[in-house]
Amino acid sequence: MPRKPTQKRAIVTVDAIVEAGFMAVASHGLAGATTRHIATLAGISVGSLYEYFANKEEVYEAMNRKLVEDIIGTIKPLIPSLTHMGIAEAIRTMLHAVGALLRRDNNRYLQCARHGIQSDIKADLTPINRVLIELMMQYLMHHPRYARLINLSAFSYIAINGGMFTLMKHLNEENPSISYDKLVDGLANMMAHYADGELALLEKP
Amino acid sequence: MPRKPTQKRAIVTVDAIVEAGFMAVASHGLAGATTRHIATLAGISVGSLYEYFANKEEVYEAMNRKLVEDIIGTIKPLIPSLTHMGIAEAIRTMLHAVGALLRRDNNRYLQCARHGIQSDIKADLTPINRVLIELMMQYLMHHPRYARLINLSAFSYIAINGGMFTLMKHLNEENPSISYDKLVDGLANMMAHYADGELALLEKP
Amino acid sequence: MPRKPTQKRAIVTVDAIVEAGFMAVASHGLAGATTRHIATLAGISVGSLYEYFANKEEVYEAMNRKLVEDIIGTIKPLIPSLTHMGIAEAIRTMLHAVGALLRRDNNRYLQCARHGIQSDIKADLTPINRVLIELMMQYLMHHPRYARLINLSAFSYIAINGGMFTLMKHLNEENPSISYDKLVDGLANMMAHYADGELALLEKP
């Protein structure tokens, strides 16, 4: 029965555990991370970990929530400015921001991604999807000509799954065959051409 | 120390173990699959498993090699006919073939992918990359006008990582938000527009 | 080191803890009851519990003392009236009274008995024995003819151990094979016949 962390100290401890969770998974992998690793990294005892989380799984869920929260916190504030850019530039801007987030704190998030944190945990990525859809809606209001054509769900599906994953994969590679900027450019251009190409088809078939 | 399986019977056993590995991971997950599961499914004893593989990790590596091998075996024979198609059709054809492979044998490969087999194992996907590059070279010989523009490595990088992963992700989803055909069409069109869009920029800037 | 609770408030707290102990054991079993359960049910903190009891074991001992005390408190006042009854009726009366005690407060004592509180704890039942012996002495003064024969200690030993336990066992059973009244009758008659039978043997050998 995990305690509700109402006191200041308790909240600090909960945060420390989540941080330690990222560190532990980063160094030992999802399966290799033990509760003792996490507790030690958080500077507490195993028992204390279980004061705040009913089990290991709950720690992982909290980690996932934190990651999703941070990604959303990165994208959302950018929306107003993104809507005034061209597709390619908007995507490029967004990907660079997310890339920076993933590399923060010694690549903490990145290392977790490498170990597939999203495969075993009930990673609820729908909040990210929601933000991206909101971004699109805003974008369409400023660029109404795209409104006719884009299959919103397909576009977002490919963007979030293909785009994000490719980005993560690249950030994780030790000797990537292409540079990060080249990759981001490639993804941005691809999406832009996709949209414009489909639009062209519609306009003069 | 495992022997090199030179005899016929030994080779059969090794194959059975690898097959059993896929089955075990498919039903119990990467972390849940035990050597006993694998040995039992392979119809041998645990002891025998260790005659052919030094440890569990080696079995996983063999599984990975097999998967890569099968994917290559699926794509390679298609190359001659793919070179005569348009970009979108070629990609569509290829993705459908790979999708069929992943669903073979009761989704064996797919289930493994779901459990993140590629995240923990030193999955060496470069052979697949090589084949795709070969495919491109051949394609360029039949469509020389693309030769000028395409950043081969970036294109293939995005194609293999983003495309493949998106495909797997989709095949694994229980209630995908878009249909499989829509997804393949989306990916195919995207790549085609990407190529054609870049080409257009080059031709009349 | 727990203080001797001399103040009123302290005595109230001690009682609350003992009550909470019965409730905790009743709902979670002897092994399942935790100090946190007990403290929470008593409306205090774990720390406070240790102000009054050196450890969990001491709480259990206090619970045992309370139970024995209550049983004695149930039997003792009955003694004067029991001495005027026949053996069977006296036993029947006593067993019904004790049965009622065990079922008091939502079967609190009963549930504890079910969880074997008497097996692990140093249950000192001798005070009960003493009261039963006192009862017998009084009974003999009113029925002197039994004085010659009855092996007092054997009789009381069998009565307290066999009788009480059989009673508890029955009260705990979900689908007892015989009714409660039948059981009490059986026990009462058995003891009565025992006494009278032995007496008969003595009188006309």
Add this chain to the structure above:
Amino acid sequence: MPRKPTQKRAIVTVDAIVEAGFMAVASHGLAGATTRHIATLAGISVGSLYEYFANKEEVYEAMNRKLVEDIIGTIKPLIPSLTHMGIAEAIRTMLHAVGALLRRDNNRYLQCARHGIQSDIKADLTPINRVLIELMMQYLMHHPRYARLINLSAFSYIAINGGMFTLMKHLNEENPSISYDKLVDGLANMMAHYADGELALLEKP
């Protein structure tokens, strides 16, 4: 997934585990006995214990089965001779035999009983009940005059629960207030008088 012990060695091991279970419970109590205790006493590793038993509970169940089996094995062969005795002598004979069983092997069964093995485990004592009922049926065939009166189920209920428990309790006591023989005599006489007393009431009311 516990193995079926088909091989000779395995059967020996299973027996050793059950024996060790009795020893462990005898020295540490039901709650205090750990899987490691049991394994060590059985001269095997914890892992091996789990080869044959799915969990600790299963070991306890096997112990219970063994005890019930042994008690039945003690009583059943006596039935033919018991049927030719008087009630008191028959009960005395039976109780002595069971008492001897409980004291066998350094009081192994006895110590377990002290720790309440029967309270937590789903002790299925019905087989013992069945044997006692069989004994009664046989007895009645040789002593038909008792047939009219005895409430078989009540008699057996009191006999098995009250009688057996009182016996065990006594055997466990360090300084019993009465001797073992006195107790057995008391129980035997009590049952005999019970039967005869009830019979007398029926015959000349």
Add this chain to the structure above:
DNA sequence: CATGAATGAGTATTCATTCAT
């Protein structure tokens, strides 16, 4: 060559007890 019984280090989780606030 094959077997499968045996191993024991390692995992998540619990809970009596302590002690700083």
Add this chain to the structure above:
DNA sequence: AATGAATGAATACTCATTCAT
């Protein structure tokens, strides 16, 4: 006095690996 956060030893159970037969 009272609190409740922190502790860490202890427990049941798993599973990759070994090795006697």
